[in-house]
Amino acid sequence: MSQLRERTYQWVAATLRWGSYLSATVLLIGVLWLLAEGDGDRPIQIGPPMPLERLGEELLRGNPYAVMQTGVLLLLFTPLLRLLVAAFAFWMDDERRYAVVSLAVLLMILVSVFLARAG
Amino acid sequence: MLAPVVILLLVLGFFAGAYGALVGLGGGIILVPVLSIWLGVPIKTAVGISLVCVIATSTGAAAVYVQRHMTDLRLGMVLELATVLGAITGAAAAAYLPDHIIKALFAAFLAYAALMMLRQKPAADTAAEAADYQVRNYPLGLGVSYVAGSVSGILGIGGGPIKVPMMYLLMGVPIKVAAATSNFMIGVTAAASAFLYYGRGDIIVPVAAPLATGVFAGALAGSRLSARLRSRWIRWLLMPVLFYLALLMLGEVLDLPIPGRRQP
Numbered sequence: 001m002s003q004l005r006e007r008t009y010q011w012v013a014a015t016l017r018w019g020s021y022l023s024a025t026v027l028l029i030g031v032l033w034l035l036a037e038g039d040g041d042r043p044i045q046i047g048p049p050m051p052l053e054r055l056g057e058e059l060l061r062g063n064p065y066a067v068m069q070t071g072v073l074l075l076l077f078t079p080l081l082r083l084l085v086a087a088f089a090f091w092m093d094d095e096r097r098y099a100v101v102s103l104a105v106l107l108m109i110l111v112s113v114f115l116a117r118a119g
Numbered sequence: 120m121l122a123p124v125v126i127l128l129l130v131l132g133f134f135a136g137a138y139g140a141l142v143g144l145g146g147g148i149i150l151v152p153v154l155s156i157w158l159g160v161p162i163k164t165a166v167g168i169s170l171v172c173v174i175a176t177s178t179g180a181a182a183v184y185v186q187r188h189m190t191d192l193r194l195g196m197v198l199e200l201a202t203v204l205g206a207i208t209g210a211a212a213a214a215y216l217p218d219h220i221i222k223a224l225f226a227a228f229l230a231y232a233a234l235m236m237l238r239q240k241p242a243a244d245t246a247a248e249a250a251d252y253q254v255r256n257y258p259l260g261l262g263v264s265y266v267a268g269s270v271s272g273i274l275g276i277g278g279g280p281i282k283v284p285m286m287y288l289l290m291g292v293p294i295k296v297a298a299a300t301s302n303f304m305i306g307v308t309a310a311a312s313a314f315l316y317y318g319r320g321d322i323i324v325p326v327a328a329p330l331a332t333g334v335f336a337g338a339l340a341g342s343r344l345s346a347r348l349r350s351r352w353i354r355w356l357l358m359p360v361l362f363y364l365a366l367l368m369l370g371e372v373l374d375l376p377i378p379g380r381r382q383p
Contacts, residue, residue: 004192009185012192016182016306020175024335031129031329035122044121048320068328075174075331076313079306086196098196105199109311112207116318 008089015085019078023071030068037064080106125329132333133340136176140341141353143298145173145277145305146334148232151225152364156371159381160326162218162225166275167316168327170309173277175334177305180342184299191296194254194286195303201261202278202308205268210312213273214319222372225274229365232280236358252291260290264304272312277305 045065049072050058058066087102131153135146147169154165184190213221254260263285267278279301286297316322370377 008192009188013182013186016178016185020178020182020335023178024175024332027328027332027335031125031332034325035125038122045325046323049317049322049324065324069324072171072317072322072324072327072331075171075178076310076317078178079174079310083307086192090196095193098193101196101200105196105203105307108200108203108207109307109314112211112311113314113318116211116315 004095005089005093008086008093011085011089012082015082016078019074019081023075023078025071026074027068027071030064030066030071033062033064033067080109125325128326128329129333132172132330132335133337134333135172135330136334136337136339137341137344138337138353138357139176139334140180140338141345142236142357144232144279144357145176146337147173147274147276148229148361149364150330151275152229152368154326155222156367156377157379157381160323162221163213163316164321164323166213166221166273167313167319167321168323168330169275170271170313170316171322171327172331172334173271173275173309174306174313175331176338177277177302177309179335179338181299181303181306183342184302189295189299190303191254191292191300192303194290194292195300197257198260198264198282198300199304199307201264202268202271202282202304203311205265205270206272206308206311207268207315209269209272210315211272212269216273219372221273222368224270226365226368226372228270228274228276228280229361229368233358233361233365235280235284236354236361252293252296255291256289260285263289268308268311271305271308272315275312277302277309279305 049069050066055066055069059070083102083106087099087106090099090102131150132146135149138144138149139146150169150172151165154160154168155162160168181190185192264282267281267285270276270281271278279298282301282304283294283297286292286300287294292300313322367377
């Protein structure tokens with residue numbers, strides 16, 4: 001089998017690297033913020049994550065729980081972005097079959113999330 | 120009351136991440152029992168939180184392996200079709216499985232992982248070997264990958280102890296490539312089930328966030344340390360820990376008294 005182009009490795013590695021830098025930074029900011037607030041008047045939010053509709057609003061209000069949740073979501077979305085980037089890189093390499101495989105994996109995940117929300 | 124718990128979670132994540140990087144196991148196999156036995160986290164929530172940490176371990180390491188061309192991207196993508204399908208069915212099934220069944224499965228997996236450590240030989244592939252190999256047995260590989268994905272979705276672990284021997288022994292992939300490719304697949308596989316746990320409200324952000332932050336830092340420290348430490352000794356240290364955790368999980372299933380145990 002032919003060697004993949006160097007840039008395919010570069011793109012996939014860069015997506016993973018920057019995804020982990022970004023989510024680790026946001027997570028760290030959220031955790032430090034929570035620690036800095038200490039036992040203030042904010043109630044401890046142990047429970048399911050807040051709905052996405054409220055996340056933006058809570059971020060603007062400076063809620064460290066919202067910052068941490070954004071970090072978790074960035075981490076969860078990094079592998080999905082990696083599938084998209086890999087599909088694109090395979091396509092550019094004329095490895096159409098593998099581009100379709102990457103997109104199929106991504107589609108499976110999206111469909112399962114959609115079905116779980118609907119059900 | 121908040122600060123000590125957050126700091127405890129950061130430290131716990133750090134150790135799980137460092138240990139994971141040192142012995143090539145994701146932190147999940149340690150985090151799930153610790154969260155469930157000593158921190159009183161319900162097992163399904165512990166699994167959801169662990170999946171977040173597993174993605175953290177995998178993503179950072181995968182970037183390095185891909186950069187060094189140690190990952191077989193094509194093989195990883197194809198096997199992901201099966202692991203992701205398994206992860207989705209596993210995570211969906213976990214919602215209906217009683218807690219004691221999940222704990223019993225976890226105890227069995229811990230014992231299996233400990234035994235695999237006992238058998239593991241140091242990787243001895245030469246560079247030439249690693250570059251030139253023919254992947255065989257795709258159908259069997261896809262079948263085992265499906266099982267590995269389901270196990271990951273039910274137990275909140277990466278499933279390396281299933282996938283690495285499978286690629287190495289059944290598919291003719293050199294051990295280092297197998298380890299890098301397995302790690303590469305873990306991120307997507309764990310994300311597939313993590314989204315379902317997230318949707319069910321089983322990922323508690325103030326627990327998952329400090330843990331994952333600790334895991335990131337620990338994995339970084341562990342990979343630096345691994346160059347200087349003899350991994351054989353670490354392996355021998357970890358094995359009794361895994362057996363001990365297996366016994367404790369079994370004790371939970373049988374409702375035996377466990378020192379320091381906290382009920383959910």
